[in-house]
Amino acid sequence: MEKESFYEYFFEDYWDIFVGILAIAVAMFLHHHNHIILSTLSAAIGIGALSLTISEIAEILSERLKEPYGSFVLTFSAVAVEIILLYIILLQAKEAPEVLNTVKGGIISAVIVDMNVLLGLAVFIGGLKFVEQEHNKETSSAYTTILYVSSMALLVPSLLSKSDHSSHVVMQASMLIAMLLFAFYIVIVIFQTKTHTHFFKQTARSRIFRLKRRLKEKHEEEEEEDDDYIFDKFPIIALIFSIFVFIAIIAFGAEVFAKDGVKLANELGLSTGIAGLIIAIISVSPEIATAIKAAKNDEIQRVVNIAMGASTVSILLTVPILMLLAYNSGIALTLDFNPLEVGALILTIILVWKTTDEGHTNYFEGISHLMFFAAYAIIAAFF
Numbered sequence: 278m279e280k281e282s283f284y285e286y287f288f289e290d291y292w293d294i295f296v297g298i299l300a301i302a303v304a305m306f307l308h309h310h311n312h313i314i315l316s317t318l319s320a321a322i323g324i325g326a327l328s329l330t331i332s333e334i335a336e337i338l339s340e341r342l343k344e345p346y347g348s349f350v351l352t353f354s355a356v357a358v359e360i361i362l363l364y365i366i367l368l369q370a371k372e373a374p375e376v377l378n379t380v381k382g383g384i385i386s387a388v389i390v391d392m393n394v395l396l397g398l399a400v401f402i403g404g405l406k407f408v409e410q411e412h413n414k415e416t417s418s419a420y421t422t423i424l425y426v427s428s429m430a431l432l433v434p435s436l437l438s439k440s441d442h443s444s445h446v447v448m449q450a451s452m453l454i455a456m457l458l459f460a461f462y463i464v465i466v467i468f469q470t471k472t473h474t475h476f477f478k479q480t481a482r483s484r485i486f487r488l489k490r491r492l493k494e495k496h497e498e499e500e501e502e503d504d505d506y507i508f509d510k511f512p513i514i515a516l517i518f519s520i521f522v523f524i525a526i527i528a529f530g531a532e533v534f535a536k537d538g539v540k541l542a543n544e545l546g547l548s549t550g551i552a553g554l555i556i557a558i559i560s561v562s563p564e565i566a567t568a569i570k571a572a573k574n575d576e577i578q579r580v581v582n583i584a585m586g587a588s589t590v591s592i593l594l595t596v597p598i599l600m601l602l603a604y605n606s607g608i609a610l611t612l613d614f615n616p617l618e619v620g621a622l623i624l625t626i627i628l629v630w631k632t633t634d635e636g637h638t639n640y641f642e643g644i645s646h647l648m649f650f651a652a653y654a655i656i657a658a659f660f
Contacts, residue, residue, distance in 0.1 A: 290506050293333075297326030297523075301530035313537040313544075320534035325562050327523050327530070328358050332563030334508050334523075338516050354520055356590045359387055359560040361528050363595070364602050365535040366556070367610065375549075376539055377610060380599070382553025382657075385618040387591040388424075390557040392625045393650035395565045396584040400632070401643025403572030403580070410577035414636030420585035421630040423465060427592045428622050430454050430461075431612055438613035451612040455600040462593035534559075550617065550657025561587070577638060585629070617660050621653050 300323030307316035335354040342350060363383050370376045403410050434451045508516060542552050564583055571579040596612065603610035614622075628649055632642040 293326045293329045297323045297330060297530075298526060299323075300326060301526060301533075304530055304533045308533045308537055313541050316533055317537045317541050320530040320537070321559050323530040324358070324362070324527050324534060325559055327527050328560065328563040329566065331358065331520050331523050331527075332567055334516055334519055336567060337508055337511075338513065341513060353590060353594075356387075356587060356595055357520075357524055358527055359383075359557075359591065360595055360598055361524065362531045362534070362556055362560055363599060365528070365531045366539065367599065367603055367608060368606060369535055369539050370608050370610075371606075373539060373543075377608075378549040378615075379539070379542070379552045379556070380610065381612075381614055382549045382618060383556040384553075384591065384595060384599070385614060385622055386550075386553035386557035387561060387595070388588040389621055389625055389650065389653060390554065390561045391564070391584050391588045391591065392629050393646040393653070394558070395561060395568050395587075396580065396629065397643045397646030397650065398565060399568040399572035399580040399584070399643070400577070400638045401640045401647065402569055403575065403577055404638060404640030404643055406573060407575055409637050409639050410572070410575060411637045412578040412581050412633070414634060416578065416581050417585065417630070417633035417636075419468075420581075420589060421626060421634070423461075423589050424585070424592070424626045424629075425623075427458060427461070427589070428619070428626060430457060431592070431596075431614060431622070432619060434612040435614050435616075435619055438611070444609070444611070447611050447613055448609060451610070452600065452604075454612055455597040458593045459597040462590075462597075465589065465593065548658055548660055550660050551654070554654060554657060581633060585633075615660075617656060625649065 300319045304316045304319035304323055307319060331354050335350050338350045363380050366376060366383070367380045370380070400410075431454065433454055434447050437450050438447050508519065511519065538552075547555075564587060568580045568583050571577070571583070600610055600612075628646065632638065632645060
């Protein structure tokens with residue numbers, strides 16, 4: 278019985294690692310035998326499973342670092358997977374230039390998924406359990422301002438492209454905007470982690486916030502006795518190293534997903550909007566699981582930090598890094614997004630502003646975000 282219990286807990290704790298590595302190995306095997314449907318599916322499963330592992334390790338790191346550093350680590354680790362996935366897909370543009378539109382769609386879709394699916398599901402589930410949940414309204418105020426300014430910056434290359442300017446001018450504008458976004462990101466990191474950390478911390482208004490604080494030591498003692506999760510015993514440096522190791526493994530799966538996924542999308546006739554959404558959902562899925570768990574624990578502040586923080590990093594960090602990688606790879610990636618992508622991005626920011634600016638959320642606001650996402654997905658499928 279003890280032996281069965283050991284295997285049961287061992288599988289429960291480490292299933293994502295085994296499934297992730299096995300799925301990526303199977304994907305590579307199927308890729309070499311030209312089974313593109315099965316290889317793409319296996320690669321997606323492997324990426325999702327190992328992304329969940331990275332998310333769990335990042336969560337351990339975040340608990341040690343406290344807020345706002347905790348959510349910062351969570352969002353950064355998730356965006357690292359997103360960047361790898363998009364970059365490897367971007368490399369396919371040398372043979373198939375139309376892939377550039379999929380990459381652009383993936384950048385915008387990451388924000389759409391974070392702000393509507395992640396936030397919407399977490400707010401809906403948390404609202405059903407607690408009726409209303411309160412968070413620091415300064416958080417949403419700061420993030421919506423950042424996202425609004427960033428989205429306006431992304432409009433510049435798009436407007437130049439639609440105004441019949443040459444591709445050279447659009448490229449120059451895209452590079453300048455990428456540098457501007459990165460400079461803005463540095464300022465925001467200082468703002469978030471040094472000068473205004475109180476903007477991103479939970480206020481003491483949560484119904485169970487004080488209770489959780491009183492019971493924290495007791496819970497930690499119980500977890501030490503019952504939980505033998507190996508990463509809990511790792512020092513911070515080892516945890517960071519582990520994240521990089523799993524990201525490296527994900528890169529193998531991402532290569533298969535990119536090559537066979539592009540072929541499969543062309544065969545199925547998928548729009549670039551839907552392809553971008555699929556990429557975004559795969560990379561964001563671990564964050565969604567983390568956010569839902571936080572909402573169930575009445576930690577809506579953590580949900581807001583993850584959703585809006587990841588969206589901010591997706592624009593301010595993903596865009597400059599992808600532009601740099603594309604330039605070094607000899608690929609002309611510009612930031613001229615189509616009207617649907619830009620419009621959906623701006624409307625999403627407005628919706629998030631309306632649902633979070635008062636400092637409390639309920640299940641109706643969660644449904645509103647999910648409805649918006651469903652409408653966007655339908656339009657993206659036919660656009």
